[in-house]
Amino acid sequence: MRIDVLTIFPDYLAPLSLSLIGRARERGLLDVSAHDLRRWTSDVHRTVDDTPYGGGPGMVMRPEPWGRAFDELVPAGVAPPRFVVPSPAGAPLTQSLAAELAAEPWLLFGCGRYEGIDQRVLDDAADRMPVTEVSLGDVVLFGGEVAVLAVVEAVTRLLPGVLGNAESLAEESHTGGLLEAPVYTKPPVWRERPVPDVLRSGDHGRIARWRRDQALVRTARRRPDLLAALPPGTLDATDQLA
Numbered sequence: 001m002r003i004d005v006l007t008i009f010p011d012y013l014a015p016l017s018l019s020l021i022g023r024a025r026e027r028g029l030l031d032v033s034a035h036d037l038r039r040w041t042s043d044v045h046r047t048v049d050d051t052p053y054g055g056g057p058g059m060v061m062r063p064e065p066w067g068r069a070f071d072e073l074v075p076a077g078v079a080p081p082r083f084v085v086p087s088p089a090g091a092p093l094t095q096s097l098a099a100e101l102a103a104e105p106w107l108l109f110g111c112g113r114y115e116g117i118d119q120r121v122l123d124d125a126a127d128r129m130p131v132t133e134v135s136l137g138d139v140v141l142f143g144g145e146v147a148v149l150a151v152v153e154a155v156t157r158l159l160p161g162v163l164g165n166a167e168s169l170a171e172e173s174h175t176g177g178l179l180e181a182p183v184y185t186k187p188p189v190w191r192e193r194p195v196p197d198v199l200r201s202g203d204h205g206r207i208a209r210w211r212r213d214q215a216l217v218r219t220a221r222r223r224p225d226l227l228a229a230l231p232p233g234t235l236d237a238t239d240q241l242a
């Protein structure tokens, strides 16, 4: 997968060189480039923003640098990327959206700053590539960079070969629609708190049942909305929600 990020703070994307993502890049599974949007400015002050038409606080990102960046990065005649723009006005980032993005060969991320990006940038982009505005949550951040780190992590860990142990993909929260069960490791007792006996019983049937029950209870308590959204038939007669 090829990933390009347009930002005025390329250093914000430095964490993409660390850990699993860094190793995936070294192994050629990922090609990640952060581009300083100011590279496509044309004035001595390398201006990227201006005051909003119609008044209002703050500044808006001007369209010209974005347009020049698209012209260079996405020339006519090449299969275009999917343009992903983190924004509080975007669709919620979910595991299923991450899986959808993980199927794309090329993602171009646009990091908004200030009060946002001139709408004509998104309109111009939509003329040449699919555009997806995505939100990390109903909270306002300073800009899109932190959200890009989160989206890139959610997407790239789904790519074949990036995670060492494919097992962990199967047993995690939000994959089966439920929150995952609590996890334990050594020591068997810590500050007089024992690990639940069932987990040390070696009885894999009982362990799977216990984990499912814990996941159901947790989901019912913390995220009843997820329970309501479960596809029909997910819960069976053996599932207890209390």
Ligand SMILES: Nc1ncccc1[N+](=O)[O-]
Binding pocket: 085, 086, 087, 088, 090, 112, 134, 135, 136, 137, 138, 139, 140, 141, 142, 143, 144, 147
């Ligand atoms: N919530 C956000 N605030 C600013 C920029 C991007 C955001 N987001 O969620 O992707």
